[in-house]
Amino acid sequence: MNEFITKLQELNIGIVKENELLANHTTMKIGGPADIFIEPSSIENMIKTMDLINEYNVKWTAIGRGSNLLVSDLGIEGAVIKLGRGMSGLAVNGTEVKAGSGYSLVSLSTQLSRQGLSGLEFASGIPGSVGGAVFMNAGAHGSDISNILTKALILFENGKVEWLSNKEMMFSYRTSVLQKKRPGVVLEAVFQLQSGDKDVIFSEMQKNKEYRKETQPWNFPCAGSIFRNPLPNHAGKLVQDAGLKGYSIGGAKISDMHGNFIVNTGNATAQDVLSLIRYIKEKIYELYQIEMHTEVEIIGRK
Structure with a gap:
């Protein structure tokens, strides 16, 4: 394990810590330590991390913003990879949006509403990341990720990187192919939105936020x-x-x-x-x- 950590540091992967308390990385503020905590500084370094994990046969777990997690008091064995700021790129091309897995879903919906892009209003109060939302087909207010996702770039546990179409993601209620059939990490996601009226989009988002504020703790x-x-x-x-x-x-x-x-x-x-x-x-x-x-x-x- 020491050799694995040394290699991560030599390659300047990003943040690497031992025995990092995961209560600091979950919205429930619960969770014991990760043997090794890694926050890659880029998609390229995330891929390098997976290569090293395979080379040294290290158990791994990926997390996003920790909003849908309950972590054991005893922590997590092996490496915990946080998809954070280093993986939060954003590119908007007309009504097509490509977002990194570490991008905040709330921030993304807000940013796109200002550009008059409709389709993510339902996510305005979901406190997760793009990667986590795609992984579990997050949804609210009668819509979910499957309604807007075109494709997702996935890093599989064997180190292979592949774009999966909406159909290949096998979305259903709060689940996707990544949860059981093909374990992997979301690197990027491409969404197809629609042009809309900024005021109407903003009003819908505010209504959703207010509903959450009034009904959820x-x-x-x-x-x-x-x-x-x-x-x-x-x-x-x-x-x-x-x-x-x-x-x-x-x-x-x-x-x-x-x-x-x-x-x-x-x-x-x-x-x-x-x-x-x-x-x-x-x-x-x-x-x-x-x-x-x-x-x-x-x-x-x-």
Whole structure:
């Protein structure tokens, strides 16, 4: 492992740290240390990182802005690669937009609205990165990434880089081919938007932001929606109807505002959150015979 770290530093990959606390890199402010934390300074250095990972046979995990993650209190084995500022390029060509995986989704939707480009209004309140949004087909307000993505540049775990079309991404509700069938890292994404009226686009975005502010607890550290909606039911409504809003275990609490959010009241551990998730699943099944499946990605040592 020391040789692997030395090589990363020799190649000037970007930020390289040992035992970096991942609570500093998740919106829930929870998570133990990464054996090695890497934030590549460019797409080229991300590819070099993967080459080294394969050469030294190092386990790896990629993260974005940490908005849909619950990281184990014991941390993550091997290398954690953060797709950050070094991978946040942006190019706009008419109504076609190419964005790096590290680009903030909120910033992107705001930037494009100022240019009169419509299609990303739904993402104006999603606090993730482009890469994470493509990976999980993020969506809200009746739309999602699959509606606007043309293609994505993917770095696969064998080091191969390939453009995948919208069809090849195999999008479905909050998932893509990258989650199970073809594990890989999003490097860039190309979106096809439409020309629109700036005032109309801005108004739609503000409406979406206000809705989130009024209904979701962003004043507390959280990871966004905890459960996928078991359609035609909605997870938050099921939790609310079960009388579980406000229920807490340790420092983890089901939000008083929205039943599908678990918040960190200040000292929550990953174990607190997992215990609360388990409790919700059991209660909802007991009351409604509905199985709940997590939307938040749970990663790290067990």
